[in-house]
Amino acid sequence: MGIYDKSYQLLFSHPQMVRDLIQGYVHEDWVQDLDFASLERASGRYTSSKLVSREQDVVWRARLRSSEIVLYILMELQARPEKLMAVRMMGYLAGLYERLARERKLCGGLLPPVFPIVLYRGKRRWSAPCTTADLIAPASEDLRRYTPRVEFLLLEERELEPASPPEHNLASSLFALEHSQEPEIILKVLRDLALRLSRPEQRDLRQGFSALARQLAWECDPGWAEQVEMDIDIAEVAMTIKSRMKIWEKNYKAKVLARILEEGKAEGKAQGKAEGKEEGRAEGRAEGRAEGRAEAKKALLQKLLEKKFGPLSPVERELIENADHEQVEAWTLRIFDAASLGELLLPSSRP
Numbered sequence: 001m002g003i004y005d006k007s008y009q010l011l012f013s014h015p016q017m018v019r020d021l022i023q024g025y026v027h028e029d030w031v032q033d034l035d036f037a038s039l040e041r042a043s044g045r046y047t048s049s050k051l052v053s054r055e056q057d058v059v060w061r062a063r064l065r066s067s068e069i070v071l072y073i074l075m076e077l078q079a080r081p082e083k084l085m086a087v088r089m090m091g092y093l094a095g096l097y098e099r100l101a102r103e104r105k106l107c108g109g110l111l112p113p114v115f116p117i118v119l120y121r122g123k124r125r126w127s128a129p130c131t132t133a134d135l136i137a138p139a140s141e142d143l144r145r146y147t148p149r150v151e152f153l154l155l156e157e158r159e160l161e162p163a164s165p166p167e168h169n170l171a172s173s174l175f176a177l178e179h180s181q182e183p184e185i186i187l188k189v190l191r192d193l194a195l196r197l198s199r200p201e202q203r204d205l206r207q208g209f210s211a212l213a214r215q216l217a218w219e220c221d222p223g224w225a226e227q228v229e230m231d232i233d234i235a236e237v238a239m240t241i242k243s244r245m246k247i248w249e250k251n252y253k254a255k256v257l258a259r260i261l262e263e264g265k266a267e268g269k270a271q272g273k274a275e276g277k278e279e280g281r282a283e284g285r286a287e288g289r290a291e292g293r294a295e296a297k298k299a300l301l302q303k304l305l306e307k308k309f310g311p312l313s314p315v316e317r318e319l320i321e322n323a324d325h326e327q328v329e330a331w332t333l334r335i336f337d338a339a340s341l342g343e344l345l346l347p348s349s350r351p
Contacts (some may be wrong), residue, residue: 001040007215008121011174012058013209015039018073021119021171024163025155028065034071038063042072043099061094061112069107072096072114072164078150080122086132089116090150116152121178123158130154167192170205177212182308186216190238199281213237297328304332309341319345 011017019036042059058075074092082088097111106112120126130135131151140148142268158179163169177188190213197206298320305320306312312320320328331344338344 005077005079007208007211008119009057010211011170012075012077012119013041014040014202014205014208015060015344016202017170017205018058019061020163020169022073024169024171025160026153027115030071033064033066035063035065048287070105070112072100072112074114074116076116076118078118078122079118081120081124081126081128083128084153085118085128086130086135088150089152090132092116093150116144116150117155118152119157119239121154121157123151125152125158126156126244126339173208174212177209177216187238190234193234194235196199208235210237241346246270294325297325297332298323301332301335304335305341308335314339316341316345337345 012021015036018039022031022034023036039060039062042061057077058073060073060075061070062073063070074089075098076089076092079158093114094114096114100106101109118130130153131149131216133147133149133151136147138144157175160175162172162175167173173189173193176185180186180189190209193206193209210233214237216237231274293345302312302317302320305316320331323331
């Protein structure tokens with residue numbers, strides 16, 4: 001298990017983190033009925049009928065205010081898409097219910113409700129089905145009613161809008177650290193966390209965020225990170241960012257540009273392969289790959305521009321869509337240095 005996985009499990013072993021995630025990002029009516037003061041960690045370990053021991057990432061339970069029913073929250077933390085994730089969640093749910101039945105933790109003789117959730121922090125877009133029904137071949141109406149249907153809520157970090165206000169939500173702070181492309185934003189988040197997580201009962205939260213902060217430091221400044229202790233605190237990382245901001249900015253730019261090129265290459269290959277198969281000719285595959293790479297780079301450029309400057313106007317979108325390959329690369333290379341969108345999109349912005 002990598003440092004990111006351990007950090008996430010440590011963070012979501014704290015009720016404040018779970019509360020902020022659900023209140024800030026689960027927009028369903030039942031959330032208002034959940035008694036967050038009753039949140040307590042439940043065991044995610046169970047033994048299957050074949051005596052195989054398994055364990056879910058995070059399991060919590062809490063009371064619903066309007067009844068005596070206890071709700072279980074089954075959370076899986078994912079770093080990469082998994083095609084059969086819904087089937088895996090079905091297995092976890094069955095194992096949890098078997099254990100609850102053995103321990104007689106029932107609600108009026110019935111099994112308690114479970115809320116399955118997958119928190120995905122990966123860079124690639126999630127494409128796997130979120131329900132088992134979409135993984136099973138269609139059958140006749142008579143058979144369809146026997147098709148098992150287990151559905152989970154997918155929270156894809158890169159696609160989430162920050163909870164309001166973001167500085168008061170620990171889940172928002174986590175997502176900002178994971179996916180921000182600006183060292184200044186990371187510095188602000190770390191300073192805020194250092195002030196907010198000062199109480200003894202928040203020790204696990206501080207440790208989890210400290211581990212993530214050190215990993216960020218290593219990615220952007222390996223020379224410094226290799227010289228420090230493993231248990232470096234959030235505040236120390238924040239001080240380092242401030243003192244070595246120029247190094248961080250330079251390395252962060254290189255890291256983001258490398259990610260853009262890699263994602264563009266991957267998306268372009270996939271699109272080109274699909275188009276090439278349809279045409280069935282070598283020329284079609286080559287053209288498809290080239291067009292796919294170009295469209296992927298334009299799409300990624302628009303995302304980066306919107307993150308830095310806000311929503312694009314129809315005119316600005318059309319300008320990017322009609323730009324050639326060299327112009328798109330020129331804009332991408334200058335995005336970190338431009339003070340405004342108008343300055344970036346000037347005709348003289350070619351290198």
